[in-house]
Amino acid sequence: MTQPDAEIVQFDNVGLRYGTGKEVLTDVSFTLFSGNFYFLTGASGAGKTSLLRLLYLAQRPSRGLIRMFGTDAITLPRDRLPGFRRRLGVVFQDFRLVPHLSAFDNVALPLRVAGMVEKDIVRPVNDMLDWVGLADRRHAQPAALSGGEQQRVAIARAVIGRPELLIADEPTGNVDADMAFKLIGLFQSLNGLGTTVVVATHDPQLIRQVPDSLIMRLDKGKLLDPTGALRYPPRRSAPVVAGGAAAGQPGPESVAP
């Protein structure tokens, strides 16, 4: 696990365009510190999903520099990508569950990919399914699960390996308020164990639930950072928190998106 307050991700003037189209991200610069909880907000089409794709290494930028875990992620040789991806947990907006695998096998997937032996997999996966309220649905395939259940499986799969950086794209979009509250609580538990969390959401209630979070707001492909809390290169002092500024820091950005 990365040291607390270490610079886990750095973006420097990152731009992204698909093909010959216009840039969907322009001059995005920020630093994510280990152990923090970030919310990524912005209107639809602002570039949230594109930014997350860069974060979970599904996309290379058109320009700019990206460093992750202290390593240049752009020039990273392809054979080193799996090692980096195993340090990430990703909740996709469309869940991206493997359709032929049961809920149990979907949640177990990161552990199997990492080479864990089967006897060490069963208990944690069952515990995790129990925790997200799907213990009795462990043998069901995704097609037999509701949208909310699929989302919980996707979240369980993302956190089962206790990632260093958890990236979630609208992780509570298909669950009721109680389950959303519980899932954010799960993210907070994980965050408390040292995982850096980045959650893309439109939901202000969700953001208010994590008072110590930082806000990353995207507008038309540009990252708004009025306080400079996210800027790159970062200040070496403690980062700004959204729910209440840390002592001696500039004022926080408004929590409400």
Next chain:
Amino acid sequence: MNVFSWLGAAVADGPRDRAGNNEARLLPEARLSGPMPWVIAIMIALTVVAAASGLALRNAAQTASADVEGGVTVQVVSAAPAERNRQALAALATLRGAPGVVSARVVPQEELNALVEPWLGTRPGDDVEALPIPALLDVRLSGHATPDRIAALRARVARNAPAARVDAQAGWLTPVFSAIHALQWLAGGLIALLALATVAAVLLASRNALGNHRDTIEIVHMLGGTDNQIARIFQRSMAMDAAAGGIVGLLVGLIVVVLLGRQFAALGSGMTTSAGLLWSDWIVIAAIPLAGVALAVVTARVSVLRNLRRML
């Protein structure tokens, strides 16, 4: 209880690439395609038949070559029976004293009659011996009957038997050996073409399977799966398809080979009865499915890895 309390840092230690049964559960039964075992079965059956034919032809050529390599035939062509017999005996005496001659004999009249019988028949009352058939001498040399040795024998015999014609027996079979060699090359070419066709079929099936499982492969990649892990799943599936096809193909091919062998054996011709298969040949034939599996697995691996490298 904290849900993460049981989890150590085991899965976050960096990339590991362990093989194991777990990998089989990363993707669905990644059958490369339904007809693949049957395609491979056909390829293997044809390869078995082609290989067995090539090996049998080689054996026939080797046996015939060994039989005639030191053989020399002397014909004494004379219409007068008395003169023919005199020159035959003179030639026999000369040959027996010649260097390098292991044995020499005058072919008895009964054998000559048997030689011409298929063409002239044996109707009662026919006097085959009255026909002006050349007297034949069967001579065996130590080593090959080279053109130089034949020329030397011819010169020596001509002094006492001017009507004698000396020929190497291998000379008569040269066109047959040429045809056999051509057929052997044909068999080898067929095997090479079948191998290429197998590679092409596996390439297409691999591409098709990768396309069908593209979403799952991307998810496995995003979760930190390596190209080798994914390639091993396809290799394993390909090996199972190829093994099933190989066994069926081998059985079908063997049945065809045995039936063909019986047909040729029934001809009773010396050349075809010597075209059997040695035990070492059967080992080679039995190894064909193994070679087919290896070829299919390597092709699938190379194809899958090449395609995966195009993904991020």
